[in-house]
């Protein structure tokens with residue numbers, strides 16, 4: 001298909017620009033529809049539109065929003081002039097909207113740098129027209145089965161559509177992700193063996209079990225979680241690659257990590273202590289290095305930066321700590337990581353779970369298989385004193401908790417989130433974890449307010 005701008009292209013661009021302007025005046029969501037209209041009117045629109053010279057793309061199952069947020073915040077802090085789809089969608093319509101808003105009325109790019117979060121499932125609609133300079137792939141896991149099918153299917157479409165000129169930044173500890181786009185230039189990142197790594201995988205699911213080259217059962221030097229770790233095939237030598245950026249020292253207590261490259265060893269401050277976010281930071285550091293940042297400038301830029309509150313927040317309230325953590329219904333890996341994070345934290349805890357796959361924005365779930373792929377067993381832990389399940393999937397979660405052999409006395413199950421939260425027992429606990437969905441931010445706020453009210457009431461009672 002020719003990318004020469006046609007008359008239809010200009011008409012489409014103007015319609016999209018006017019609609020974007022009108023939606024903004026009406027204070028309607030202008031982050032998806034202008035692009036969607038443009039792609040409907042002119043299917044080759046993205047090909048004809050001039051793109052910024054440097055495009056940083058971020059894809060993968062988990063972590064892409066966090067990685068993009070960190071890059072965007074740091075570039076803004078350092079006064080970079082760039083476009084991004086932070087407030088928009090990460091599928092073709094959203095990306096087209098971002099590029100339309102970043103272009104002139106003649107279809108020229110206004111900015112020369114773009115940071116784009118790209119949904120992995122939309123590869124076929126995006127990469128034929130957009131060539132990222134660098135493409136970060138955070139990891140590849142099973143996600144919503146009805147949307148993403150299987151990781152082999154996802155890997156196939158990424159392999160087919162990622163442009164050959166794109167330099168890949170891939171997670172070397174993920175044997176699926178590290179084998180995407182093998183003909184491209186690559187930069188690999190890894191976290192070296194940790195004391196918490198295991199001999200055998202203790203998760204229910206592992207998305208790759210046999211060698212994709214010779215079909216022999218894969219073995220592991222060590223397993224971190226699911227298929228993440230150092231994997232190898234005992235027969236043909238297929239294995240996770242050697243990384244270019246390796247976290248060699250991880251000091252969670254003092255919030256520091258050392259990254260080793262071929263020529264240097266550098267220390268960075270951690271902004272979060274979960275392994276997933278350390279992988280995310282590592283990917284961000286590589287992108288910033290490629291944009292010319294020094295170690296000092298990166299560390300300065302990370303100062304004061306937080307993981308966005310809709311993903312993770314931590315607050316001390318009287319003698320309690322309230323932690324909110326995104327878990328994502330239909331995404332068993334995100335749930336398992338959150339459950340694992342809770343069990344490894346110190347102190348006595350209560351957990352409030354409002355996982356939801358029936359929300360209209362989640363477009364509804366066709367099945368509850370993800371509940372059985374998620375490691376609810378991790379919540380069967382001495383330090384967890386009470387588990388409250390609420391929301392539309394409360395009964396599914398309740399059954400799953402019972403199947404994990406969690407004592408029924410520990411569990412409260414009620415559909416209404418506030419009624420359920422009212423049953424929180426504050427005696428004998430120090431931390432309250434609220435695990436919520438992408439679509440339950442408002443509900444999470446209400447739960448947090450209710451928890452604070454209960455803590456206040458307890459204080460009042462004590463004074464009397």
Ligand SMILES: [Zn+2]
Nearest residue numbers: 211214233236
């Ligand atoms: Zn093999």
